[in-house]
Amino acid sequence: MEHAPPAAPAVRETLERLLASETFGRSERARTLLRYLVEREQAGEADRLKGVSIAMDVFGKDGDFDASTDAVVRVQAGRLRELLDQYFANEGIAEPVRIAIPRGGYVPSYEPNAIRLPGNARPASDTIAQRSDASAEAAPAVSEHLDSAVPGEPAMLTAPAAPAQSLTRQLRFFWAAMVLVIVMLGVLIARQGNAFLGDGDTIASAETAVTASTAAQSTFDSLPLIYIAVNADGPEAARVASSLRAGLAGFDTIDFIGRDADSARNRSADPISFVFEVVPGPAAGDVTVELQSVATGRVLLSRNLTSVESAPGVVESNIASLLTSTVPASGAIYSYIDQSDIRTNQIGCLVLDDRYFLDMSAQTHEAAYRCLEKLVREGTKSSLVYAELAALHGEAVTAHYPYPPEATLEKAMSLAHRAVQMGPMNPHAHRALGYLNSRLGNADEAIRLTRKAYELNPYDLGMAAAYGYGLIFAGKYDEGTPILGHAVEAFSGHPTWWDYGLFVGAFMQGDMKKAAIASESLRTTASKSHYLAARLIGAKISGRDKLAGELANELTAKFPNFVADPRATFVDRKYPADLTDRLVQSLRAAGIGNPS
Secondary structure (H helix, E strand, C coil), X not given: CCCCCCCHHHHHHHHHHHHCCCCCCCCHHHHHHHHHHHHHHXXXXXXXXXXXXXXXXXXXXXXXXXXXXXXXXXXXXXXXXXXXXXXXXXXXXXXXXXXXXXXXXCCCEEEECCCCCCCCCCCCCCCHHHHHHHHHHHHHHHHHHHHCCCCCCCCCCCCCCCCCCCHHXXXXXXXXXXXXXXXXXXXXXXXXXXXXXXXXXXXXXXHHHHHHHHHHHHHHCCCCEEEEEECCCCHHHHHHHHHHHHHHCCCCCCEEEECCHHHHHCCCCCCCEEEEEEEECCCCCCEEEEEEECCCCCEEEEEEECCCCCCCCCHHHHHHHHHHCCCCCCCHHHHHHHHHCCCCHHHHHHHHHHHHHHCCCHHHHHHHHHHHHHHHHCCCCCHHHXXXXXXXXXXXXXXXXXXXXXXXXXXXXXXXXXXXXXXXXXXXHHHHHHHHHHHCCCHHHHHHHHHHHHHHCXXXXXXXXXXXXXXXXXXXXXXHHHHHHHHHHHCCCCCHHHHHHHHHHHHHHCCHHHHXXXXXXXXXXXXXXXXXXXXXXXXXXXXXXXXXXXXXXXXXXXXXXXHHCHHHHHHHCCCCHHHHHHHHHHHXXXXXXXXX
16 A cells, blocks of 8 residues: 655655754764755755765765765765664664655655554554553563564564554554653643643643654754855856855755755745855956845845866865855854844853853853853763864863863863864864863874864864864974964854964074064963963063063062963963973063062
């Protein structure tokens, strides 16, 4: 008997619960791939679900993708099938709709998820009383079926036996069992001293709680949803679009879906959906990239790339600058969401986290830490949240912030390791672990991890900056300074630690002019002993003696322990020995740290 396919709303609801499940919580790639496949099929575009289009839209591959040599789509699709089987055998055993990706293709299929009952189970009649009797049999029958699975393996559902009982009867068993569970839940609540609810109220309250829980989980970890729409022809537009796809696929601050503008606009009710449109520029060979809010049509950014700027070997750098200014928590998308007051829990916390790194004070640190900490307590599945919390915990140790109390680098490392476990391909997780290793003095491991973060997403200038910074503070000044310098020049809205790293690199290379310029950028941040010391050295380099005197007085007043022994601070922060010596020498020349 052929069953009619489930309606679109039922498919969509199942998809959202599935994406918010524990099973899929540790696989961002699987979530992105599944959402893409289902949404494309539901939009009537099943014919587009081929290996090449999936590789380009989901995994950022370019038009030269060759499935015979690059198995990324096949591997990820296989992993997705495994997770779907696991979900419907465990968490999703009661889902009314089953989603599958049949082997041999990538077009999803949907069917009613009828639970198979033992052959001797007595059919339920149409009467309410008999449904109640049947429900009492259905629960142990299902339990017995699940307990028979192989030990150590997830229980698997068996397909309904073909011409056995009709789907209608099987569904009656299912719904009868669900009613029984809900009634039992209501009794339990009543026994615990909650207000008594009648049967009807109990069922309504339980349904409301389930709906609220699902909506909360969806809102809990939601990130901006990004599409690409290509409405321009020519090799320049193709290169820009290919570079955009490759870049967006590497950012974990967004959910990147694809490049179809029509599909994006069909989601106009979603206030955190955005589309990058690639359109012809004002002159021949020019390409304009516009970032728009899908819900409002507001243009957040418009950048024109000339034929020279979109040339091979150059376009990637320009797209990296564009994406770094729009996609991270410091970019235009998060700023728009924050100003529009439509942020989700995770987006709000990431905005606070970014504010800390722009204005590094105890107050901004505590606000960001408490927000991310709350997400962890509530069970976030985001590797990004754990990564940023790990970095903030490390900052608390280094800067001696009062919150959290009893912060240690060991606790920070534990959070960072959890982030990497949850998101093995998450660049933020590797960056956080690299930063903490540098604080522990593990220079080689710090470089390896920050290089990994950079390789996972070379389009994020923040990862490039972290890698360059790590090289500099490992004593590899000639390698790290150009990388960090390029990031600073390409992204004007960068955090102040980039400037401090560039000051150190240029200072150790002997480029005193560049060092002085970098130190000037530190004047906008909250005062820190090493930042004030860098500004003092920069002022002396520039011959600005009056400013140097003022900075020396400020440093003495605010950080008397540092002034008494600057070397101790640099040693505590695991600076290279040659860097420590040069900084101490320069500070003594400025009147700081001289023996009394």
